[in-house]
Amino acid sequence: MVEQIITEFFAKSMHIILESRSPFVSSRNYYSGDPSTSSPSSSSSTSSIRPRDKWFNLALGDCPAALENMDLWGVGESNFEPLVIDVILIRRSSELDRACPPPGGCLVRNISAKDHGPNYWSIGQQEMVTERSEKIIERWVVQYESRKSAGGMGREPILGAKRSGSGSSHSFEMSVAQKKVYKRSIILLRSLYVTVRLLPAYKIFRDLSSTGQIRPFSLAHKISSFVEPFTRVEDAEMNQFAFVPVETPCGRLCLSVSYLPILEDLSLESSTPLSAQLITDYVGSPLAEPLRRFESLPSSAPAPTYVSFTRRHSWSNSHRVPSTSPSPSPTHSDSRALCHNMNPDCLLSGQKTVDNSPPRILVTHNSPVIYKSTTSFNEHCPSPPFLPSPSPSPPHFPGRNSLNSLMRTESAPERIPLAPRGFLTNDALPLSPSPKGTRFRSSSQTDSTRAQAVAASASQPSPDCKFQAKPELKFGCQKVPPPGKSDASVLPRGTMTSCTSPRLPSTSSSSRLSMLDEFENFGIFCPFVEDEDFR
Amino acid sequence: MPSERAGILHTILFHRALGLVRPKDVDSEHFEITYQQQQQKENEGKGMYNLLLMQILLSFYEEKNKQVSWFTNKVERQHWEQWYINLHIMQPNVHGRSGNTRAALDPAAGNKKEESSSRHASLEASLREVLFQIIKFVNEKKDHIPPVPNLDCIVSFPFEITVPSHSDSSFGVEILKRMLQTGHPTMLS
Numbered sequence: 001m002v003e004q005i006i007t008e009f010f011a012k013s014m015h016i017i018l019e020s021r022s023p024f025v026s027s028r029n030y031y032s033g034d035p036s037t038s039s040p041s042s043s044s045s046t047s048s049i050r051p052r053d054k055w056f057n058l059a060l061g062d063c064p065a066a067l068e069n070m071d072l073w074g075v076g077e078s079n080f081e082p083l084v085i086d087v088i089l090i091r092r093s094s095e096l097d098r099a100c101p102p103p104g105g106c107l108v109r110n111i112s113a114k115d116h117g118p119n120y121w122s123i124g125q126q127e128m129v130t131e132r133s134e135k136i137i138e139r140w141v142v143q144y145e146s147r148k149s150a151g152g153m154g155r156e157p158i159l160g161a162k163r164s165g166s167g168s169s170h171s172f173e174m175s176v177a178q179k180k181v182y183k184r185s186i187i188l189l190r191s192l193y194v195t196v197r198l199l200p201a202y203k204i205f206r207d208l209s210s211t212g213q214i215r216p217f218s219l220a221h222k223i224s225s226f227v228e229p230f231t232r233v234e235d236a237e238m239n240q241f242a243f244v245p246v247e248t249p250c251g252r253l254c255l256s257v258s259y260l261p262i263l264e265d266l267s268l269e270s271s272t273p274l275s276a277q278l279i280t281d282y283v284g285s286p287l288a289e290p291l292r293r294f295e296s297l298p299s300s301a302p303a304p305t306y307v308s309f310t311r312r313h314s315w316s317n318s319h320r321v322p323s324t325s326p327s328p329s330p331t332h333s334d335s336r337a338l339c340h341n342m343n344p345d346c347l348l349s350g351q352k353t354v355d356n357s358p359p360r361i362l363v364t365h366n367s368p369v370i371y372k373s374t375t376s377f378n379e380h381c382p383s384p385p386f387l388p389s390p391s392p393s394p395p396h397f398p399g400r401n402s403l404n405s406l407m408r409t410e411s412a413p414e415r416i417p418l419a420p421r422g423f424l425t426n427d428a429l430p431l432s433p434s435p436k437g438t439r440f441r442s443s444s445q446t447d448s449t450r451a452q453a454v455a456a457s458a459s460q461p462s463p464d465c466k467f468q469a470k471p472e473l474k475f476g477c478q479k480v481p482p483p484g485k486s487d488a489s490v491l492p493r494g495t496m497t498s499c500t501s502p503r504l505p506s507t508s509s510s511s512r513l514s515m516l517d518e519f520e521n522f523g524i525f526c527p528f529v530e531d532e533d534f535r
Numbered sequence: 536m537p538s539e540r541a542g543i544l545h546t547i548l549f550h551r552a553l554g555l556v557r558p559k560d561v562d563s564e565h566f567e568i569t570y571q572q573q574q575q576k577e578n579e580g581k582g583m584y585n586l587l588l589m590q591i592l593l594s595f596y597e598e599k600n601k602q603v604s605w606f607t608n609k610v611e612r613q614h615w616e617q618w619y620i621n622l623h624i625m626q627p628n629v630h631g632r633s634g635n636t637r638a639a640l641d642p643a644a645g646n647k648k649e650e651s652s653s654r655h656a657s658l659e660a661s662l663r664e665v666l667f668q669i670i671k672f673v674n675e676k677k678d679h680i681p682p683v684p685n686l687d688c689i690v691s692f693p694f695e696i697t698v699p700s701h702s703d704s705s706f707g708v709e710i711l712k713r714m715l716q717t718g719h720p721t722m723l724s
Contacts, residue, residue, distance in 0.1 A: 053555075053557075054555060057553060057554055057555040057556060057683070058555075058556065058557075058558070059555065059556065059557040060557075179682070180678075183553065183677065183680065183682070183683055184677050186553050186683070187550055187553070187673055187674060187677055187680075188674060190549055190550045190553075190673075191550065191670045191673060191674055193549075193558060193571065194546060194549065194550075194570070194571060194666065194670055195667075195670060197560065197569040197570075197571070198568065198569075198663055198666055198667065202569065203567055206569075241667070243670075243674055244671075244674035244675055
């Protein structure tokens with residue numbers, strides 16, 4: 001069913017994004033200090049294949065934050081509300097590195113709440129002045145735009161693939177349309193996987209995940225179902241990148257990102273090493289003044305350190321910078337977290353629409369992209385020989401409830417062990433109470449940098465340049481010249497021929513290009529169908 | 536820079552490996568760029584040392600039925616996608632770094648270093664642009680892509696790498712192809 005594809009697409013997108021933006025929870029997948037083996041795939045993961053991994057043929061590492069958020073989001077419940085993921089850079093001022101933790105109780109931002117549904121932030125309860133700045137450095141938007149007018153390739157209603165008794169041809173047509181959507185979704189998610197690692201925020205994520213030092217900055221994320229518009233200043237700083245939408249019979253899947261193209265080099269920030277140090281002149285020690293009082297703390301108040309953000313209510317995962325105090329006891333167990341650099345002035349300015357225009361970052365090439373296609377592949381493909389006769393039996397497809405339970409069983413949140421690199425806990429410093437946090441000094445050199453890149457690629461060879469890739473990509477399809485001609489000759493460009501059916505010999509070096517066979521093994525196309533393989 | 540060339544190729548291949556994969560993140564040697572690989576990593580470094588390719592042609596194809604004739608029995612390959620990757624690789628200008636010259640060139644050395652780092656940053660940005668362009672291309676047209684291969688077989692569509700302008704570098708091309716094709720991909724059983 002297309003509906004399930006869309007639902008799983010949302011879940012997979014969330015997983016891909018949070019896996020590379022949520023450093024604490026995914027730090028277990030990374031080897032410390034060894035960037036060459038940073039991928040979770042390098043670990044012994046071939047043995048554990050979860051059914052969820054098979055969706056879109058992309059197996060990802062463990063990401064409890066993503067799994068938890070999927071449950072909160074309502075994966076599997078036909079939730080097609082926009083999925084908005086804000087990646088927030090939390091930066092702590094250097095003064096706090098040496099300062100004692102502030103007194104008081106809960107240190108939570110006090111921002112008025114707007115109840116936009118179940119998937120929204122809750123408010124803070126107290127207010128405290130802190131030296132802390134937050135900035136949204138990325139905003140991912142995944143949404144499904146349904147078309148009111150039913151046209152195009154099918155008239156399948158969005159809710160449920162109603163398998164009426166209209167005959168085998170109808171189900172076959174639906175199957176072809178669904179497979180197209182699935183294939184396109186696979187490619188789109190591949191692109192998403194690549195993109196999240198190309199954007200500047202990934203470097204911050206890697207720094208937080210791989211280094212064994214306490215950084216004065218951290219990453220947090222916020223998930224919501226609506227797009228809060230940026231301020232004009234923020235909007236001007238952001239770059240937009242919109243993926244080509246995936247067309248479905250009744251709409252299209254859209255994926256886009258707004259990101260800061262240049263982030264300050266946070267690796268230069270002072271960081272606290274995790275070497276153990278013996279403090280001999282601590283307060284109360286015989287070496288210190290015996291009559292000295294710790295003035296910053298009232299006598300009756302407990303020693304607060306940082307806030308504990310319980311996950312059952314929060315819709316964020318704020319990986320705070322731990323304070324220097326060793327005491328991890330929270331003061332409010334149900335405090336809410338709101339990581340949001342929100343300007344109240346822009347809350348009512350309307351919903352920001354995602355720009356699907358061609359991305360701005362692309363560099364124009366000297367040679368145009370050549371693609372000539374007279375036909376599409378599938379239109380001229382006769383029925384492949386592997387096409388089985390449609391089965392009159394109901395599809396071997398687990399029910400949604402069982403699917404959810406299966407997914408939730410497989411995606412049970414795991415206990416995150418304390419990172420050996422010294423992050424004390426997930427609890428951290430208070431949020432800034434001011435709705436306008438300190439803005440980062442974002443460079444507005446995006447255009448100049450881009451122009452510099454273009455100029456570098458088009459300029460005369462520089463003696464110091466060792467590598468320069470000229471992005472000339474030509475998209476074409478053509479036949480191989482008949483035997484006898486040199487394979488190394490320059491092939492003509494741009495000619496497109498219609499492809500025949502994928503009748504391929506079953507050799508070890510070739511692949512059976514039969515998507516129907518694959519889907520037959522899975523029932524419709526759900527990778528879970530062959531449960532007997534995974535039980 | 537072999538790793539950057541491999542990064543571009545692997546990025547394209549990653550978008551054409553539509554079978555079940557568990558991607559492996561590989562860091563570029565010279566830039567802060569991470570690309571994805573679905574092949575075994577130990578094959579990566581082989582054979583890239585002597586390649587100064589100007590243009591790489593990466594072609595995805597389908598194999599048609601074997602046409603048996605009197606003279607030929609080759610399997611015809613029908614390409615459905617081709618990528619032309621143009622590379623401009625320039626030799627670095629090695630300056631003398633003796634102690635005598637260093638003192639004399641100190642003011643200039645600082646400028647050179649700054650210029651070099653600036654150029655490095657621009658190259659990195661250029662490489663990112665290429666990867667983003669690949670992402671744009673692979674998402675623009677999808678209808679021509681054959682159905683997803685059977686999971687029991689290879690993960691990716693069959694492909695070949697040729698160097699259209701350098702027919703005498705077939706040895707390097709073969710190594711490059713072997714580098715990308717040999718070994719079991721990181722498939723999941």
